[in-house]
Amino acid sequence: MQLRSLTVCAIIAFAAGLIVASFAGFREFLPGLLQGALITVEITLGGCVLSVIAAVIAALAKMYGPWPIRWLAVVYIEIFRGTSALVQLFWLFFVLPRFGLTMEPLTVAILALGLNVGAYGAEVVRGAVAAVPRGQWEATIALNMNRAQALRRIILPQAVVAMIPPWGNLFIELLKATAIVSLITVADLAFRAQEMNATTYRTVEIFSIVLVIYLAMAMLITIGMRRLEGLAAKGLARGRSH
Numbered sequence: 001m002q003l004r005s006l007t008v009c010a011i012i013a014f015a016a017g018l019i020v021a022s023f024a025g026f027r028e029f030l031p032g033l034l035q036g037a038l039i040t041v042e043i044t045l046g047g048c049v050l051s052v053i054a055a056v057i058a059a060l061a062k063m064y065g066p067w068p069i070r071w072l073a074v075v076y077i078e079i080f081r082g083t084s085a086l087v088q089l090f091w092l093f094f095v096l097p098r099f100g101l102t103m104e105p106l107t108v109a110i111l112a113l114g115l116n117v118g119a120y121g122a123e124v125v126r127g128a129v130a131a132v133p134r135g136q137w138e139a140t141i142a143l144n145m146n147r148a149q150a151l152r153r154i155i156l157p158q159a160v161v162a163m164i165p166p167w168g169n170l171f172i173e174l175l176k177a178t179a180i181v182s183l184i185t186v187a188d189l190a191f192r193a194q195e196m197n198a199t200t201y202r203t204v205e206i207f208s209i210v211l212v213i214y215l216a217m218a219m220l221i222t223i224g225m226r227r228l229e230g231l232a233a234k235g236l237a238r239g240r241s242h
């Protein structure tokens with residue numbers, strides 16, 4: 001069923017691409033938009049890596065850290081989940097320089113989106129770890145493992161399988177959120193589209209191409225995460241059989 005759904009989505013995306021390619025001016029706008037798309041991909045990849053790192057650290061700190069570390073993890077999660085990603089982006093870009101910390105717009109974009117999604121991801125990690133059967137913890141005690149060893153060798157590998165589907169959704173949300181970084185002068189896909197539209201007024205053609213490009217990138221994330229989910233499930237089943 002999942003493969004069928006992905007196939008249908010791929011056909012729709014391909015059909016949309018053909019329709020857009022028929023527009024007059026397609027070849028005129030596509031090179032510039034693809035340059036912006038490369039920046040969008042860079043921000044998305046950087047944000048995904050940062051979000052996973054931040055989520056795992058925050059979740060484990062909240063669950064098992066001493067109270068000061070646990071408190072910091074809770075503060076991070078609640079602040080970044082409870083405030084707008086746009087406000088966070090502006091705060092890092094416009095407010096931090098007043099405290100003597102200035103960063104490149106691209107760095108700010110990756111940092112803001114990565115930390116924002118990481119706060120949501122922390123709850124995904126926490127829920128997946130908490131869902132591992134209690135008997136697995138008891139087995140690690142029987143094997144004389146400390147908590148760090150138990151998490152690394154037994155608990156997290158099982159939790160990863162449950163984490164992958166929601167992480168796929170979060171990565172797509174991160175991709176779509178990259179559109180706001182154009183507001184701090186990052187020349188991403190949305191920035192290039194607005195720039196071209198302001199000079200050519202070819203709104204239908206430009207934003208139709210942009211729509212298809214975003215759809216294609218989201219489809220790649222979906223397919224990649226489904227593939228990763230399958231590999232993780234097979235690896236877990238193989239490990240249990242041994």
